[in-house]
Amino acid sequence: MLLELKIKNFVLIDSLNIQFKEGLNILTGETGTGKSILIDALSGLLGERMTTDVIRSGFERAGLEGVFDISHLPQVIEMLDNLGIEVDDNILVLRRELYATGKGRCFANATQIPNTRLKEISEYLVDIHGQNEHQNIIKVSKHREILDSFANHQDLVEKVRYYYDKLHDLRERINSYQIDEKEKARKVEYLSFAIREITSTELKLGEDEELKNEATILANAEKLFKEINTSVSQLKGESGILASLKRVEQSLSAISEFDSNISSILETVKESLYTLEDASLSLREYESGINFSPERINEVEGRLSLISSLKKKYGDTIEEILDYAEKSKRELDAISSSDEEIEKLNSEYTRIVQETKTVALDLSERRRISAKELEERVMNELNDLGMGGTQFRVSIKREISPEGEIESGNKRYLLYSSGLDRVEFLLAVNEGEDLRQLKRVASGGEMSRIMLALKNVILSNDIVDSLVFDEVDAGIGGKIAEIVGKKLKKLSKKRQVLVVTHLPQIASMSDNHYLVIKERAENRLRTLVRNLNRNEKVKEVARMLAGERVTDLSLKHAEEMVSLADKN
Numbered sequence: 001m002l003l004e005l006k007i008k009n010f011v012l013i014d015s016l017n018i019q020f021k022e023g024l025n026i027l028t029g030e031t032g033t034g035k036s037i038l039i040d041a042l043s044g045l046l047g048e049r050m051t052t053d054v055i056r057s058g059f060e061r062a063g064l065e066g067v068f069d070i071s072h073l074p075q076v077i078e079m080l081d082n083l084g085i086e087v088d089d090n091i092l093v094l095r096r097e098l099y100a101t102g103k104g105r106c107f108a109n110a111t112q113i114p115n116t117r118l119k120e121i122s123e124y125l126v127d128i129h130g131q132n133e134h135q136n137i138i139k140v141s142k143h144r145e146i147l148d149s150f151a152n153h154q155d156l157v158e159k160v161r162y163y164y165d166k167l168h169d170l171r172e173r174i175n176s177y178q179i180d181e182k183e184k185a186r187k188v189e190y191l192s193f194a195i196r197e198i199t200s201t202e203l204k205l206g207e208d209e210e211l212k213n214e215a216t217i218l219a220n221a222e223k224l225f226k227e228i229n230t231s232v233s234q235l236k237g238e239s240g241i242l243a244s245l246k247r248v249e250q251s252l253s254a255i256s257e258f259d260s261n262i263s264s265i266l267e268t269v270k271e272s273l274y275t276l277e278d279a280s281l282s283l284r285e286y287e288s289g290i291n292f293s294p295e296r297i298n299e300v301e302g303r304l305s306l307i308s309s310l311k312k313k314y315g316d317t318i319e320e321i322l323d324y325a326e327k328s329k330r331e332l333d334a335i336s337s338s339d340e341e342i343e344k345l346n347s348e349y350t351r352i353v354q355e356t357k358t359v360a361l362d363l364s365e366r367r368r369i370s371a372k373e374l375e376e377r378v379m380n381e382l383n384d385l386g387m388g389g390t391q392f393r394v395s396i397k398r399e400i401s402p403e404g405e406i407e408s409g410n411k412r413y414l415l416y417s418s419g420l421d422r423v424e425f426l427l428a429v430n431e432g433e434d435l436r437q438l439k440r441v442a443s444g445g446e447m448s449r450i451m452l453a454l455k456n457v458i459l460s461n462d463i464v465d466s467l468v469f470d471e472v473d474a475g476i477g478g479k480i481a482e483i484v485g486k487k488l489k490k491l492s493k494k495r496q497v498l499v500v501t502h503l504p505q506i507a508s509m510s511d512n513h514y515l516v517i518k519e520r521a522e523n524r525l526r527t528l529v530r531n532l533n534r535n536e537k538v539k540e541v542a543r544m545l546a547g548e549r550v551t552d553l554s555l556k557h558a559e560e561m562v563s564l565a566d567k568n
Contacts, residue, residue, distance in 0.1 A: 002042075052099075150370060203318050235283075242277060374457065378454060393426045
């Protein structure tokens with residue numbers, strides 16, 4: 001249940017803090033005061049799209065905050081727990097900020113969450129029925145959703161969607177194998193050539209880098225030989241480093257017995273002597289291995305050229321080239337065994353079709369049963385709303401096609417992600433008339449009542465705690481308006497209901513009445529909201545009855561309406 005709504009710098013609102021209560025909460029006010037702005041703000045708080053033009057002129061940020069009692073919504077508590085969001089005393093605080101840059105942030109109990117999560121949570125909190133909902137009701141695409149929502153078919157619909165996706169995937173895989181023979185022959189020839197070309201080179205990982213190093217050495221072999229020869233001469237010549245070190249060793253050995261400190265120095269000289277002798281031997285071995293062969297240079301360059309050619313065709317590295325060869329082998333094997341694979345996939349497809357058929361036909365039958373109940377209950381509601389004699393029917397049809405996946409009764413039907421059925425609501429307002437599409441037969445006032453009838457029936461199975469109706473009473477008045485008010489009052493016994501209305505018959509039935517006004521302050525208009533006491537409520541109902549000039553007679557009439565409503 002919505003306990004509190006805070007709005008800051010939103011369109012005409014500079015700062016508002018409204019406390020809501022249980023029961024029927026009515027919002028009234030003259031046209032243009034900003035009643036629907038409040039609903040827009042609540043929609044934005046619940047995750048609906050907002051643009052920067054809702055930020056009050058002259059400000060960089062708009063802020064929306066709502067406080068909700070979620071004690072009757074274990075699904076929301078579980079969802080928050082899974083997100084690691086702490087909940088104290090069953091209170092949830094949602095907050096949304098929108099900046100002039102177009103960026104925004106969403107929070108649940110001070111934890112930042114993405115807007116997608118905010119919308120998931122909000123689905124359990126508030127159901128907003130706006131002025132454009134009539135358009136949704138006349139959309140045939142929405143009728144199947146309404147029927148399934150009424151009958152709680154969501155699990156079966158999800159199961160059908162799972163099978164639908166699985167069949168689509170199998171068809172894609174089967175089609176990928178079904179290439180014509182010429183294309184298959186071309187594919188086999190190309191893959192076979194690629195495999196032969198790669199495997200015949202006997203590539204080794206890292207080979208290209210090793211060859212590049214060898215090519216560098218071969219290109220500089222003469223210089224390497226000369227410099228190494230010079231280095232060896234410097235080490236092992238008659239006046240070289242090793243000869244000098246040996247004379248030093250001999251001198252230090254002769255005097256080491258006179259001073260122990262000389263012994264440690266002698267050991268250092270000996271270690272250096274051994275190290276340099278090893279280095280000299282290594283240089284001699286390296287020198288002997290230097291290859292001046294032009295043939296080897298040609299071999300290395302030729303190998304590198306071959307590897308470069310393979311890289312242009314099959315991958316940027318030797319590893320990618322070898323992977324390409326393995327992939328080609330698997331693809332070649334798949335083509336070779338495609339007939340066998342197609343047979344397996346077709347067998348799997350047939351099996352899944354049978355499983356899908358069982359679920360889809362079950363869902364279709366349940367829809368037909370539920371449709372009868374929905375028809376009866378909606379017509380009962382319409383009768384209460386002054387539309388007795390109206391015929392409301394739920395048309396359920398399947399599309400016959402030779403390409404249909406599901407066969408039943410010697411006919412083939414197309415399968416959709418939501419099942420076999422095309423669902424449409426039909427209406428005959430007057431007895432004896434033909435059933436026709438809603439948009440072709442219902443007036444604005446009749447559409448409002450049809451919508452309210454559907455809402456009353458569907459919401460009996462809904463878990464949403466708070467319902468919002470934004471001027472859904474358009475096109476009605478008099479006795480029908482009173483009946484609609486009673487329906488809303490009855491609905492508010494089970495759920496919190498917020499209604500924006502221009503009708504005194506509905507306003508008089510409020511448990512809590514809020515007046516939306518617009519005033520000028522500091523040369524700017526702003527929207528304010530006042531929670532009316534009983535006397536103020538009577539005056540507002542009188543204004544709604546009489547217009548700008550409230551008379552004693554209109555006040556007396558308003559008092560009578562409010563008193564009668566208080567007794568119900």
